Structure formats: C-alpha cells, structure tokens
Amino acid sequence: MKYLKTNDERCVGCMGCASACSRMYFKEDNPAKSRIQVNGIGKNAFHLIACDQECRKCVQECPTQALTVSKTGVVTLNRSLCVGCLACVAVCPIEAMRYFPGDKNPFKCIACGTCVKACPKEAIEIAEKDESDASRAWERIIALVAKEERA
Amino acid sequence: MTLDRKDLKLLAERRYEKGAVAKGYNMRTLHIDMGSRLATEKTVSPEMKRKFVGGKGFGLKLLWDGTKASTTWDSPENEIVIAMGPICGNTNYPGSGKSLVVSLSPMTGVPIDSNVGGYFGPYLKFSGFDALELQGKAACETIVFIDGNEGLIQFYESPADIPGDTHLLAELLTHAFARDEKDLQSVAVVSAGRGADHSPMGLLNFSLYDKRRQGIRVKQAGRGGIGTVLRDKRIRAVICRFKGVDQNSNDAADPAAVQRIGLKLHREIVKNDDLQCKMRKQGTAHLMEVMNDYDLLPTKNHKYGQDPKGPEIASWVWEKLLSQDLPDGCWFGCTLACAHAVDRFELETGPYKGQKVCVDGPEYETAAGVGSNLYVYDPHGILEINFYCDTYGIDTISFGTTVSFLMEAWEHGILDKGKTDGIDLSWGNWKGAIQILHDLADGKRFGVLAGKGTKFLSQHFVKEYGADAQFMKDIALHGKGLEQSEYISKESLAQQGGYYLTNKGPQHDEAWLIFMDMVNNRIPSFEQKAEALHYFPMFRTWFGLQGLCKLPWNDIEPADNAKWGEPNKVPEHVANYRELYTAITGEALSPEELILQSERVYNFQRTFNVRQGFGHRKDDYPPYRAMGPVLEDEYEARAERYDKQMKEKIGVDPAGKSVKEKVAITRTHRMKQYDSLIDAVFKRRGWTNDGCPTPQHLREIGMDLPEVLAVAEKRMAGGA
Numbered sequence: 001m002k003y004l005k006t007n008d009e010r011c012v013g014c015m016g017c018a019s020a021c022s023r024m025y026f027k028e029d030n031p032a033k034s035r036i037q038v039n040g041i042g043k044n045a046f047h048l049i050a051c052d053q054e055c056r057k058c059v060q061e062c063p064t065q066a067l068t069v070s071k072t073g074v075v076t077l078n079r080s081l082c083v084g085c086l087a088c089v090a091v092c093p094i095e096a097m098r099y100f101p102g103d104k105n106p107f108k109c110i111a112c113g114t115c116v117k118a119c120p121k122e123a124i125e126i127a128e129k130d131e132s133d134a135s136r137a138w139e140r141i142i143a144l145v146a147k148e149e150r151a
Numbered sequence: 152m153t154l155d156r157k158d159l160k161l162l163a164e165r166r167y168e169k170g171a172v173a174k175g176y177n178m179r180t181l182h183i184d185m186g187s188r189l190a191t192e193k194t195v196s197p198e199m200k201r202k203f204v205g206g207k208g209f210g211l212k213l214l215w216d217g218t219k220a221s222t223t224w225d226s227p228e229n230e231i232v233i234a235m236g237p238i239c240g241n242t243n244y245p246g247s248g249k250s251l252v253v254s255l256s257p258m259t260g261v262p263i264d265s266n267v268g269g270y271f272g273p274y275l276k277f278s279g280f281d282a283l284e285l286q287g288k289a290a291c292e293t294i295v296f297i298d299g300n301e302g303l304i305q306f307y308e309s310p311a312d313i314p315g316d317t318h319l320l321a322e323l324l325t326h327a328f329a330r331d332e333k334d335l336q337s338v339a340v341v342s343a344g345r346g347a348d349h350s351p352m353g354l355l356n357f358s359l360y361d362k363r364r365q366g367i368r369v370k371q372a373g374r375g376g377i378g379t380v381l382r383d384k385r386i387r388a389v390i391c392r393f394k395g396v397d398q399n400s401n402d403a404a405d406p407a408a409v410q411r412i413g414l415k416l417h418r419e420i421v422k423n424d425d426l427q428c429k430m431r432k433q434g435t436a437h438l439m440e441v442m443n444d445y446d447l448l449p450t451k452n453h454k455y456g457q458d459p460k461g462p463e464i465a466s467w468v469w470e471k472l473l474s475q476d477l478p479d480g481c482w483f484g485c486t487l488a489c490a491h492a493v494d495r496f497e498l499e500t501g502p503y504k505g506q507k508v509c510v511d512g513p514e515y516e517t518a519a520g521v522g523s524n525l526y527v528y529d530p531h532g533i534l535e536i537n538f539y540c541d542t543y544g545i546d547t548i549s550f551g552t553t554v555s556f557l558m559e560a561w562e563h564g565i566l567d568k569g570k571t572d573g574i575d576l577s578w579g580n581w582k583g584a585i586q587i588l589h590d591l592a593d594g595k596r597f598g599v600l601a602g603k604g605t606k607f608l609s610q611h612f613v614k615e616y617g618a619d620a621q622f623m624k625d626i627a628l629h630g631k632g633l634e635q636s637e638y639i640s641k642e643s644l645a646q647q648g649g650y651y652l653t654n655k656g657p658q659h660d661e662a663w664l665i666f667m668d669m670v671n672n673r674i675p676s677f678e679q680k681a682e683a684l685h686y687f688p689m690f691r692t693w694f695g696l697q698g699l700c701k702l703p704w705n706d707i708e709p710a711d712n713a714k715w716g717e718p719n720k721v722p723e724h725v726a727n728y729r730e731l732y733t734a735i736t737g738e739a740l741s742p743e744e745l746i747l748q749s750e751r752v753y754n755f756q757r758t759f760n761v762r763q764g765f766g767h768r769k770d771d772y773p774p775y776r777a778m779g780p781v782l783e784d785e786y787e788a789r790a791e792r793y794d795k796q797m798k799e800k801i802g803v804d805p806a807g808k809s810v811k812e813k814v815a816i817t818r819t820h821r822m823k824q825y826d827s828l829i830d831a832v833f834k835r836r837g838w839t840n841d842g843c844p845t846p847q848h849l850r851e852i853g854m855d856l857p858e859v860l861a862v863a864e865k866r867m868a869g870g871a
Contacts, residue, residue, distance in 0.1 A: 060476060063483045064336065065362050084398025085242040085484025086410060090417030099414075101407035104398040141476050145494040147365045148507065 001073025001129055002111045004036065006048035010123035013038055013046045017115035017124060024114045025107065026100075033100050035109040036124070048123065050109040051075060051096040053135075058088035058097055058108075060138040069138075072111075073131065079105050152314070154327040160308040162293065163188040169302040170279035175237030175401050175735040176200065180213065181280040183295060183304070185384050186227065186287035190304045195281055202853065206236030207264045207695035208752040209282045210253035211759060214262060215858075217286055220762050224257040224351075224376070225383050227288050231355075233272060233341070233389075234282035237736050239698020240273035241401050241484075243413025244731055245420060246700030248273050248482020250357060256375040256655070257351035258549070258604060259632040261760045263375025263655050266695055268481025268490065269357025269368075270339035274299060274393035276698075277400050289385040296328060299393035309387035315345040316542040316592075318508065320388065321358040321367045328390050336360045337394040340367070342387065343378035344544025349594040350602030352549035352634075353378030356541065363477060368511055370481045370490065373546040374658055375633060382544075396483065404737030412731050413484065416724075420486045420707050428706045432475060433466045434489035435515035435702075440465040442519070446789075447639045447665060449524040451578060452555035453628055453776050454785050456639035463528040464518055472530060487703050489514075496534055500582065501589050510538045513547075516659075519637035520551025525558060525584055532581030539585060543592040545602075548658075552634035553605045554584045559626055560608075565618045572597040605629040625775040631656040631765070640777050642792075643669035644821075645680040648828050651773040652684060654756045660701075661688040667719050681831035690720070692749035697732070704728075751854040754837070754844045758854075761843050762862045768829060768842045779821045783810045786817070793817055843867065 018034035026033040037049040053074055059067045066081035067088060084104045089097045099106040113126045167190070170177050178195040195209070203212045210232040217230045231254045241247045250272025256263035275283055278299025285295075292309035314320050321340040329335045340358040347353025355378045356369040372378075399406045424430055429437045442448035443461030450458045462468075473491040481490040493510040513522075513533055521527065521536040540547045554576075560566045561576035568575065572590070574583045574597055590598025601608070609627035612618040628635040633656025640646040646669070649662030664683055667673050674680050694701045709723045716722070729740045740748075760766035780786040786793055787810055794805040797813065801820045805813055833840060837848030843866045849855055 061478050061486070063478045063480060083242045083396045083483045084410075086414045087417055087478065087484055087486050089414060090421050090486060099410065101410060104406075137476070141474075142363050145364045145474050145477065145492075145509075148495065 001053050001131060001135065003053040003074070003127060003129060004050045004109050004111045004115070005125050005127035006050060007123050008045075008047050010121045011038065011046040011048055012044070012121055013040060014120065016118040016120060017048075020118035021115050024112070035098065035107055036115050037095070037098075049094055049096055050124075052094070053111065054129070054132060055093060055134055056138050057091045057093065060141065061087045061091045063087070073135075074110050075108065076110055077105065077108065082106070152312075152323060154310070154313070154323050156327045159294070159310065159327075162306040162308055164303065164305040165190050167192065167279065167302050167304065169299070172277065172400065172402050174404050174737050176205070177276065177279050177281045179280055180209065180282040180284065181297075181304075182284040182286065184287040185285060185289040185293060185386060188289075188306045202751055202856070203755075204236065204696040204748050204752065205281060206234050206239065206249075206698050207251040207253060207692070208755075209236075210234040210251050210264065211262060211752065211756055213282060213284050214253050214255070215755075215759055215762075217284060218255060220764065222255060223260065224255045224380055228286060229255045229380060231285045231377055231380055231384070232282055233275065235272045235276045236696055236698030237401075238731060240276050240396070241403070241409055241413070241735065242396065242398060243409050243484055244703075244727075245413070245416055245480070245485040245487045246482075246703040247698065248485065249694070249698045249700050250372070251695050251698065252355060252372040252377050254375070254377045254380045255763070256377070256633070257379045258376045258606075259656050261631065261655065261763050261765050262756060263377065263633075264695060264756075265355075265372035265374045265377060266660065266700070267355065267357045267372035268359070268370035268700070270359045270482065271341050271357050271389075271391050272698060273396065273482060274337075274339050274391040277393050277396060278391060283389075285381075285384060285386065285389070287384065292385050292387050294324070294387050295389045297389075297391045299391060300395065313387065315348070317342050317344045317356040317369055317544060318367075318542040321356060321369060324388055324390055325358065325360055325367050328392055334392075334394060336362060338390060338392050341381075341389040342544070343381045344542055345592040346540075346543030346545040346588070346602070347378035347382045349599055350545060350591055350604075351376045351379050352546045352553075352602065352604055353382060353544050354546045355381060356544060359481060364492070364494065364509055366509060368490065368492065368509070369541055370511070371541065371546070373548060375655065376546075378544045401735055403735045405734040408734035409731065412727050412734065416703060416707070416727065417486045419709060420703075423710055424487070424707055427708060429466065429470070430487045430489045430702065430706055433470050433473065434491045434512075435706075436469040436513060436518050437466045438515045439469070439518060442638070443523070445670065446642070449519055449555070449637045449639055451526055452524060452559040452626060453635070453639055454559070454782070455788060456641070458523065458526075460528040461523065464522050464530060464533065468530055469513070469518070472534070485700070485703075487707060489702060489706075493534055496538065498538065499531070499535060500585050501539055508538055510534050511541055513537045516637050517547040517551070520548050521554070521581075521584065524551055524555040524637060525581065526578035527581045527584070528579070529581060532585075536581060536585055536588065539588050539592070543588065545588065545591065548636050549604060549634040550588065551637070552628050553601060553608065554587065556605045556608065556627055557601060560612060560618070563622075565612050565616055570597075570616070604632065605634050606632045622781070625781045627774055628776055629657070630773060631770055633657060635777060638663070638665060640665070640773070641779055644824055644828055645674060645683055647773050647778055647825060648680065648684045648832055649687075650777065652771050652829065652832050653688070654753065654760060657773070657777070661691055663687075673719070677827050677831040680828060681835040684832045685835045686720075686746070689746045689749040689753060690725075692753050693728075693745055696748055696752060699728075747852060750852045754849060754852060754854050755859060757838070757842075757844055758849070758859050758862050761866050766842055766866075768833075768840065771829065771842060772825070775818065778825060779817055780814060783814055786810055786814050839867065
C-alpha cells in the first residue's frame with residue numbers, strides 16, 4: 001500500500017508541507033486545514049502526523065461506507081456518501097483524520113505527494129508497504145456478516 | 152420473490168412542495184387519511200412549538216386533536232403519529248435518530264408512546280415534516296410511500312401475495328423503492344408482521360439498510376401494540392426515501408458546536424466504553440449478570456431475581472454470539488452502537504426452519520423476558536424467540552411476560568395440555584413458547600388466546616377455569632394492561648413507583664431507580680423518592696421530545712462523573728444536551744426550562760389519560776408480585792431478608808410466626824408503603840390525591856390550553 005512516510009528527525013518545522021496541503025485541497029494557507037500535521041514537541045523537535053493507511057479503524061467505523069480503501073491501498077473519503085458524523089475522527093488512534101469546525105466533511109492524507117515536493121529537508125516521502133493483519137481486519141469483519149451468496 | 156415498483160397498482164398520489172429544515176424544525180406536519188387517501192399539510196404554530204417542543208410532544212398533541220374521549224384503539228379516527236423533534240437527525244451526537252410513535256393503545260386504551268431507531272424518522276424530517284399522522288382505515292391493503300427528494304406521496308395497493316413477515320417484507324420493499332443498488336440506504340420502511348394481525352401486542356419495525364450485511368435491519372417501536380393499530384388500518388407498510396443526509400441537514404444554528412459536542416462524546420465512548428458498560432460489544436445485554444447478581448433478573452415470572460443458571464446467559468455469552476467490530480448504530484453517528492446482531496443464525500423451528508438469518512438483538516429486555524423469566528437459559532432458544540417476535544411483529548417484553556404468566560399458571564395446574572392445544576408450558580421449555588408464537592402468527596389454536604396478553608388471560612382463567620382471582624391478579628405482571636418490563640422491583644419501592652406511577656404503563660423508559668434506591672439507599676424518605684419520581688421521569692421524557700436516545704446519557708459516563716454532585720444525573724451529559732439543543736435550535740435552555748418542557752408534555756399526557764376515562768389513582772397500583780412475595784415458597788426463598796425487614800422496618804418479631812402469617816404481614820406493610828408513596832408522588836407532581844393534574848398546576852407550568860384545563864376541571868368537579 002502507498003502511504004506518506006514521515007521522518008521526524010529531519011523536520012525543521014517550516015510548515016511548508018501543511019501550507020502546500022491546505023492550498024492544494026482548500027485553496028487557502030491554513031495549517032488547521034492541512035492533512036499533515038506538524039506538532040512542536042520541544043526545542044527544535046517536531047512530530048509529523050499523517051494517516052499511515054494501515055489501521056483502517058475509520059473504514060471499519062464509517063456507517064455509510066464513505067471511507068473505503070482504494071486499489072493502491074489508500075483510505076479515501078467519498079464526500080457524497082459522508083454524513084459528517086465524525087466517528088472516524090474519534091476512532092483514529094493518531095488523530096490523522098481531521099475536520100475543520102463547521103465544514104461538513106472530515107479529511108485525511110491520501111498520500112498524494114503534494115507535501116513531499118514542498119519539504120526542503122526530505123522529512124516526508126511517498127513509500128510502499130505490505131498489507132498487514134490489521135489492514136485487512138475491516139474486510140474479514142464484512143466477510144463474516146455479509147449475505148453468504150455474495151460473500 | 153422480487154417486486155418492482157412499476158408493477159404495483161398506484162391508487163393515488165400527490166406532490167408537495169419540498170420544505171427546508173430551519174434550526175431543527177420544518178414547522179409543518181403531514182396528515183394522511185387512509186380512508187380517502189388524502190395527504191394534507193398542517194402548519195406547526197409557534198405556540199405548539201413552545202408548549203410541545205417536538206417528538207412525543209407533537210405526537211400527543213396531534214393525537215389529542217384527532218381523537219375524542221370516546222375513541223378506542225380500533226376507531227377509524229385513532230391515529231399513529233410518528234414524530235421526531237428538533238435534535239433528531241443530527242449525525243454528530245450519538246443517539247440522535249429516534250422516532251417517537253404514539254397511538255391509543257390496544258392494550259391500555261390510553262396513549263402509548265414508543266421510542267424507536269431506524270432511518271424512517273430522520274428521513275421523514277429531512278423530507279419536510281416534523282411529524283406524520285396516519286388516520287382512518289384503508290379500503291384495501293395499502294403501502295404508503297413518501298419520496299422526500301421528489302416531494303411525492305403515493306398510495307399503492309399491497310399485492311395479495313406479499314409476505315407479511317417483516318424480515319422479508321421490509322427487504323422486498325427496500326429493493327422495490329430504491330432507485331438502484333446504491334440507493335438502498337436511502338429507503339426506510341415501517342411495517343408490522345403477521346402476529347400483529349392476531350394480537351394486541353403487535354409492534355412496528357423500523358428498518359435501516361445495513362450496507363455491510365447487505366440487508367435490512369429492524370428496530371422496534373415495541374410497546375403497547377402500535378403494530379396492531381397499523382394492521383387494523385390495513386397499512387402494510389409506510390416507506391420514506393431520502394438521499395442526501397449530511398452533517399447539517401438540521402440547519403443548526405451553530406453547526407460547529409454540534410460537531411464539537413458530538414465529537415467529545417464520540418471520544419468519551421471510544422475511550423471509556425470498554426471500561427464501563429461495553430455497549431459497543433454487548434449492547435444492553437451487558438446487564439445480564441449484574442441483574443442476576445443483585446437478585447433483579449426476572450426469573451419464573453418475577454418470582455425470583457436470581458438463579459444459579461444466570462451465567463449461562465451472561466453478557467460474555469452474548470458477546471461471543473454477537474458480531475463484533477461493526478458500526479451497529481441505529482442511526483448514523485451513534486458510536487455507542489448497541490444495535491448488535493447475531494449473524495447467520497440457523498433457525499430450528501417455524502416457517503423459516505433451516506434458514507440462516509440475521510437476528511437483531513437480543514437486547515437486555517428480550518434476553519431477560521424470554522430467557523430467565525421463562526427459565527430459559529439456552530441462548531439459542533432466546534435468539535429463536537427474538538427473531539420470530541421481530542419478524543411476526545410481536546413485542547418481546549409483552550410476549551415474554553405473558554408466557555411467564557402462562558408458565559406459572561401451568562405450574563399451578565391452572566393450565567394443562569388440554570387447554571393449550573397440547574403445548575407443554577413447563578418452565579424452561581422454549582419450544583413451547585415458540586409454538587405459541589408460531590400459532591399466534593398463523594392466527595390459530597392456543598396462540599390466539601395467549602396473544603391477548605396478561606391482563607386478559609388473568610381474567611379469562613378466573614372466569615373459564617375457576618382460577619383463584621386474587622392469585623391471578625397478584626401474578627399478572629401488568630399495569631393498565633401493559634406488561635411490565637424486565638426488572639425485579641420488589642425491593643425498591645421507588646422503582647415500583649417508577650413502573651406503575653407512569654402514564655403509559657410499566658416500562659423502563661420513565662424511571663430506573665433501583666440502584667439509587669435499593670442498592671445505594673440514596674433516597675430513603677418518601678419525599679426523596681417522590682423527588683426522584685418527579686425529576687427522572689421528567690428528564691427522561693425530554694429525550695422523547697427531542698428525538699434522542701436515552702442510552703448515551705448514562706450508559707456511558709465521563710471518567711470523572713463520580714466526583715460531581717448528583718452523579719446519578721450525569722451532570723456533564725445534561726450540560727451537553729442543553730448545549731446541543733441551543734446549537735441546533737439557537738434558543739437558550741436553562742436546566743429549569745429543560746424540566747419544564749417535559750413537565751408540560753408529561754402533564755398533558757396524564758390529562759389525556761383522564762380525558763379517556765383513566766388516570767385515576769386506582770389505575771396506578773402494581774400487581775403484588777411486583778411489590779413483594781406472593782407465595783410462601785417465594786417468601787421462604789428469601790426468608791432471611793424478609794424476616795430482617797419485618798423486625799427492623801415493620802417492628803414485628805417474626806419468631807414463632809408461620810410463613811403464611813409472615814407473608815400477610817409483609818404484604819400489608821408493603822401495600823401501605825406504596826400508598827404513602829403515591830401520596831408523596833402525586834403531591835410532588837402537582838396532582839390531586841386521585842392522580843389528576845390540578846388546573847392550577849397546569850397553569851403554573853404553562854400547559855394552559857383551554858381544552859386541557861377543561862378536562863382537569865371536569866374531573867375535579869367529579870365528572871368522569
């Protein structure tokens with residue numbers, strides 16, 4: 001699966017990634033609307049948060065299946081199906097599923113790479129990893145309950 | 152069988168102008184007359200909004216206006232009103248998708264209100280209406296269809312060969328009325344079942360389409376026989392289609408605040424549920440062993456509250472059977488997700504024997520009502536009864552309590568195989584119980600008689616079989632004709648009041664005070680009990696005004712809840728609700744006004760009972776089984792407890808007294824206690840000693856409509 005790999009030690013907190021991301025998807029420069037979060041964790045130390053595409057708790061929790069896994073393994077949101085309940089935001093263990101107050105739909109990193117180009121320190125990159133037990137849990141659950149003739 | 156909408160015979164249709172919800176309200180309701188197939192819009196006046204708020208308040212107001220004192224459940228003018236409320240339909244705060252259904256009940260003759268999930272209510276609201284009235288009787292079996300996206304209301308003739316049982320019917324109609332496969336979740340069906348054709352305890356199933364299971368699920372407006380009313384009106388189903396729910400379909404005054412408050416609770420649930428009630432894993436069945444441990448789990452028709460076999464149907468048993476890790480909410484965004492199901496369950500009996508089905512539940516009430524109370528500790532038996540009750544459209548609580556009554560009558564020799572058409576009703580024989588259910592659905596044999604409910608049967612056995620009248624009265628667990636739900640109330644006087652000092656009969660919707668009263672002894676005096684029997688029914692009524700579920704109020708609690716004053720009220724959650732109300736409606740809500748909103752509607756409902764000729768003090772007494780030990784062996788099984796109470800509370804030395812004497816002394820004492828409780832509660836509620844709201848009280852709380860005052864004044868003057 002494709003995902004945004006982060007390397008906190010290289011990050012200098014310039015916010016270039018957040019700026020590029022929010023401009024790409026919200027047409028404004030606003031770190032609160034970025035799908036990658038840059039958190040200061042002490043003097044000159046930063047922690048980057050973006051969806052690792054792997055746990056898929058949000059996919060499991062979504063009542064309308066607006067959140068699905070794409071062919072490349074990326075968790076994506078279909079806004080026309082989303083009812084904005086924010087259950088996905090609550091179950092995300094790393095707060096990578098975001099929302100902006102008053103906006104109807106949540107948002108998350110889809111490993112598009114826009115931020116990678118904006119990073120001067122190569123602290124982020126688009127990488128590949130294998131599916132894991134955790135990443136396939138949502139499929140196993142459905143297989144247990146879906147109508148048998150279709151399962 | 153497949154069904155195409157195009158093949159259905161269209162009887163009538165009308166278009167309506169689609170409205171827009173503004174701050175939680177459409178300010179418009181829909182009236183459908185089944186006889187003339189006319190659909191009419193009604194405007195909600197500012198006064199109606201102010202006095203009745205929404206949901207159950209609107210439902211009762213519309214029902215009052217549409218019926219008369221002489222109206223009975225099967226009169227054409229009786230109505231089924233489905234109403235939502237301003238908070239209903241928001242997707243952020245867990246438990247916000249409830250419909251409130253009211254009707255004059257076939258079981259009690261007074262208004263029943265039932266709180267149900269499923270998608271129908273929110274879809275109806277977003278289709279442009281705050282409530283739907285169904286009145287009159289159709290000339291032929293009819294399907295009503297409301298398309299909220301098209302602004303279209305249609306009446307179809309229901310095909311003669313359409314299945315009557317919900318799991319087939321609602322599935323078929325969902326597919327028939329969805330545009331395509333992707334539209335299935337936009338369709339919600341309200342239907343009953345074949346059982347509702349033959350019994351007053353028929354319920355309404357509200358569907359939701361479950362994308363993962365690729366089939367419909369159903370939630371029940373279970374209590375009081377509203378499904379029976381639906382079938383009496385020859386309504387096969389009512390369907391609402393609406394596509395396009397989003398985060399702010401309610402047009403909230405402050406949508407960001409709705410998100411913030413909702414997300415706070417989502418997070419609280421995700422973090423605390425595993426440490427608290429495990430609703431996400433077990434649903435309400437998490438209560439099973441707790442109730443058994445505290446001697447509160449109904450066992451053998453509420454004779455006992457505990458049995459060594461209890462652990463065989465404990466929560467961990469259900470957790471293994473219920474499918475896990477699914478977003479099983481009955482409305483979008485309910486992360487408490489208690490609407491669990493057992494999937495691919497193979498049926499052993501009945502018309503669907505051998506088929507694998509999805510069983511919705513069991514919830515606590517079902518597992519107790521058709522489980523321990525029948526001395527059934529076989530989870531399979533419970534699930535089988537659960538499934539068939541749902542699909543036949545029969546209330547599991549009324550059915551369970553009725554069969555437990557029958558089993559006790561069997562134990563005492565009042566019934567035998569000659570009287571039950573060969574069915575063995577020994578304790579624990581779930582196959583006997585389910586045979587009754589199948590016969591009831593077919594409208595034949597003993598099932599029809601049994602389906603008439605506990606009140607009818609208790610009188611019938613006296614008249615026809617010469618059963619002892621007092622004994623029958625004592626063990627028939629009903630109030631006003633409605634079967635009691637599944638908690639042992641013997642050791643909690645406050646809960647006896649919680650059950651029986653109610654408007655609609657003994658359910659657990661209004662007050663659940665057992666722990667506060669019996670276990671923690673926080674409300675020892677009559678005045679304290681009366682205060683609790685004022686506050687909690689009023690507070691809990693409020694959920695029904697808003698279109699909310701009560702479970703996220705106290706089946707999940709903030710981690711630090713205990714450190715606040717009055718933790719029983721879960722103060723932080725009460726604050727959430729007030730904030731949520733303001734965020735949606737834009738109107739401030741003080742704690743006092745919150746209670747007043749409910750108090751107006753609660754007193755209106757009581758006065759409605761009075762108008763229908765009920766609402767007397769005498770209507771509010773429990774059968775003695777709900778208050779204390781009826782039988783000598785029942786006393787002896789808890790002799791230590793009862794003897795101690797006799798010595799310490801009654802002031803009589805039990806030494807040297809026969810069990811019969813001790814049963815009588817206990818009984819006299821407990822009856823007296825209950826009478827004192829009624830006095831205190833009626834006084835606190837502003838009612839006369841006979842249980843009628845005084846005109847002065849009605850004026851004080853703002854329920855001062857002339858027609859309401861007139862009913863109270865007439866009763867006060869000695870009129871019926």
